[in-house]
Amino acid sequence: MSLKNILIYIVFVALCNNVLGQTMKGISYFDLKDVRLLPSIFKHAEQADLHYLLEMDPDRLLSPFLREAGLTPIKESYGNWENTGLDGHIGGHYISALSLMYAATGDARIKQRLDYMLTALQRCQEANGDGYIGGVPGGRAMWDEIRAGNIKAGTFSLNGKWVPLYNIHKTYAGLRDAYVLTGDERAKAMLIRMAEWADTLVKQLSDAQLQDMLRSEHGGLNEVFADVAAITQNPAYLQLARRFSHQAILESLIQQTDKLTGLHANTQIPKILGFKRIADLAEDTVWAEASRFFWNNVVRQRSISIGGNSVSEHFNPVDDFSKMIHSIEGPETCNTYNMLRLTKMLYQTDPQTDYMDYYERGLFNHILSTQHPEHGGLVYFTQIRPGHYRVYSRPHTSMWCCVGSGMENHAKYGEMIYAYRRDELFVNLFIPSRVNWSEQQVEVIQDNNFPSEASTKLTIEPKKPTSFTLHIRKPSWLAGTPVVRINGRIAELTNDGANYLSIYRRWKRGDVVEVGLPMDIRTEQLPDGSNYYSILYGPIVLGARIDTADLSGLRADDSRMGHVAKGRQIPLKDLPILVSDPNDIPKRIRAVPSKPLHFTLTGLQQKGAAIQLELEPFYQIHDARYILYWPQATEKQVQEMQNKMAEEEKERLALAAVTIDKVVCGEQQPESDHFIQEENSNAGTFEDTRWREASGWFRYTMRKLPHADQWLYVRYLAEDSSRQTEVRVNGIAIGVLPSTGEKQPPKTIRLRLPHQVREADRIEVQINGVPPATSHKILEIRTISG
Known part of the structure; x- marks a missing residue:
């Protein structure tokens, strides 16, 4: 090794040790x-998750890995996403969830399950012979194409496979978590071998080729490779992490330019986790600032009161949240899962309570709400469309991404309650728990009934009297001055700053610190300033149950779109409107006696009648239609608002009522759920509108009803240049799209389905560009009843 490389190695090891341990500024x-x-409530959620994990069948999760390694599976693979292209991704999440749950509980059954999974994956790695582990169907041939530089990347596919890089990222993350959380040396060895495989895979690719490949969703591969660099203290893996960092998104963040609107949200967030991890290891202030800019943009401009973001998985415009109000595909759980992981990273190197305020918000109001408290089912979309509802997974039918991240969410509630720095202990979340601070030989027990009661109690249990500073977070939602008592007496604070209540003293066994945390009702408007308001009590977002009728698909089946609540959409004009000046909304809310965190909301009008509803924490609302954001109007505005709602929704709801199936073109999940195939096609966005066009063709498998008279509905962009599009169903040409040569607003056409497909319940719908022309930009395709 040259002297230069030796010096680089020494510096890198020092950086790794600094970041992995304590930093001067961080915690x-x-x-x-x-x-x-x-x-x-959090312990209950943890236990429900534990039972969900044990309910799943490891042999079915392992089946894709064994199959692709040329070994005989013990059982057939799970269905749903696990046998339609994303085979194996839940297995990776499952290893992470088991690792988290074992660390959090020490449950021997979980450790036994984890060992079983790792043993099987080790067999797969040995059978593959080159370090690879994966369930991507036909993956070996595809990786050979990539290695040779034959790259055909789309946003949601790579060489004809459904996001295979994203898929194998879950395996990488699972192995990392098994080592970091449980100390499993076998997982470490497997992780390093798999990282070596990735390095060999792309070694001969130019940076331009690799960046082209990264147009396909790839999860947080850059973060994992940075983690491998820290684990091995080998800077070569940090270079690999940099190569796997998508420059197209990074450069705009470095320039602090917002180019997020219209992008698939959870494709981007994991990339930023990698940017931040690399920045910490390399002390790269430019990449660190880019990560911080992203967090500020998403949290302050794109997130709603529960901490979630996106509509139909994509970032909506910061000045227009109307799609979120109208859509039945609201904020995605995976997004908040990853935003909380980013928040954890940012807080560690810059412990500002703004980060903890957001973390608490997302944890209590979104993450906690996405698990059913009885059967443990997990939620994909949390709609904010008033009057709609959510769908819950089942352990053996639902293999969505949000099941994978969801299994992890409820196993790691203890990760951010406390933090420390030398002789300072930080209490950041008010969750009943005990922490063993081994460096100071102190145990701290936090006991409370928060948020039902606005206080917390800390019992300090040092092995012998010891001195340290106790920092208790001052959340932004405080409605008054917090009162701190030590052993029943008002405490003298070392510092009562904006962020923490700080107490330095010599602590003895049995010292008790009690903290009052005054809360009150407040409102938050949608970030775009439109007249929709969310109601909060302290950090808790309140909602109202309004109905339990027509909860179609409440517990999901194994269909590809089973995660979407497809029941009837209640017209917004028929739902309650909050008639009040915005500043007076809190005055219309009264606590319900003897029911903590329940309130009566008055000032509501529904179909001309005055009504009232009961508010409760959103995380308690399940198996019901609900309202989370309230349309608001003054007395003079009510009728105008209802008329506007009716006009805006008239055509959309009428179309929804006759829709059998629907694909939003250029949007990942609808396209993958309809088994897209394509040749020479391209997807893109214009502001918040997604589309797909083709000089060749693209094709979807869509549902129809047998026997009935039905139509194909196509929505497309009229262009200012000549375009020619042929529409085929099961190979039969059924029409062409008009091309005027003039730029016009989006147009629609209805084409009758041919009688030859009358008996079928599924059809192949193909869009062809007519040579030498390119097809129109197709926005949406539906099958509709006559």
Whole structure:
């Protein structure tokens, strides 16, 4: 090794040790094994998740990995996403979830399950012979194409496969978590071998070829390779992490330019996790600032009161949240899962309570709400469309991405409650728990009934009297001055700053710190300033149940779109409107006696009649239609608002009522759920509108009803240049799209389905560009009843 490389290695090792341990400015987190939840809503969620994990069949999750390694599976693979192209991705998440759950609980059944999974994956790696582990169907041939530089990348596909890089990222992350969280040396060795495989895979690719490949969704591969660099203290893996960093998104963030509108949200967020991890290891302030800019943009301009973001998985315009109000595909759980992971990274190196305010918001109001408290089912979309509802997964039918991240979410509630720095202990979340601070030989027990009661109690249990500073977070939602008592007496604070209540003293066994955390009702408007308001009590977002009728698909089946709540959409004009000046909304809310966190909301009008509804924490609302954001108007505005709602929704709801199936073109999940095939096609966005065009063709498998008279509905952009499009169903040409040569607003056409497909319940719909022309930009295709 040259002297230069030796010096680089020495510097890198020092950086790794600095970031992995304590930094002068930052803080350290406790291992999950050092934090145990005490009885609370979070402990209940943890236990429900534990049972969900044990309910799943490891042999069915392992089936894709064994199949692709040329080994005989013990059982057939799960269905749903697990046998239609994304085979194996839940297996990776499952290993992460098991690792988190074992660290959080020490449950021997979970460790046994984890060992079983790792043993099987080790067999797969040995059978593959080159370090690879994966369930991507036909993946070996595809990786050979990539290695040879034959790259055909689209946003949601790579060489004809459904986001294979994203898929294998889950395996990488699972192995990393098994090592970091449980100390499994076998997982470490497997992770390093798989990282070596990736390095060999792309070694002969130019940077331009690699960046072309990264147009396909790839999860947080750059973060994992940075983690491998820290684990091995080998800077070569940090270089690999940089090569796997998507420059197209990074450069705009470095320039602090917002180009997020219209992008698939959870394709981007994991990339930023990698940027931040690389920045921490390399002390790269430019990449760190780019990560911070992204967080500020998403949290402050694109997130709603529960901490979630996106509509139909994509970032909507910061000045127009109307799609979120109208859509039945609201904020995605995976997005908040990853935003909380980014928040954790940012807080560690810059412990500002703004980060903790957001983390608490997302945890209590979105993450906690996405698990059914009885059967443990997990939620994909949390709609904010008033009057709609959510769908819950089942362990053996639902293999969505949000099931994968969801299994992890409820196993790691202890990760951010506490933090420390030398002789300072930070209490950041008010969740009943105990923490073992081994460096100071202190145990701290936090007991409360928060948020039902606006206080928390900390019992300090040092092995012997010891001095340290206790920092108790001052959340932004405080409605008054917090009162701190030590052993029943008002405490003298070392510092009562904007961020923390700080107490330095010599602590003895049994010292008790009690903190009052005054809360009150407040409102938050949608970020675009439109007249929709969310109601909060302290950090808790309140909602109202309005009905339990027509909850079609409440517990999901194994269909590709089973995660979407497809029941009837209630017209917005028929739902309650909050008639009040915005500033007076809190005055219309009264606490319900003897029901903590329940309130009566008056000032509502529904179909001309005055009504009232009961508010409760949104995380308690399940198996019901609900309102989370309230349309608001003054007395003079009510009729005008209802008329506007009716006009805006008239055509859309009428179309929804006759729709059998629907594909939004250029949008990942609808296209993958309809088994897109294509040749020489291209997807893109114009502002917040997604489309797909083709000089060749693209094709979807769509549902129809047998026997009935039905039509194909196509929505497309009229262009200012000549375009020619042929529409085929099951190979039969059924029409062409008019091309005027003039730029016009989006147009629609209805084409009758041919009688030859009358008996079928599924059809192949193909859009052809007519040579030498390119097809129109197709926005949406539906099958509709006559």
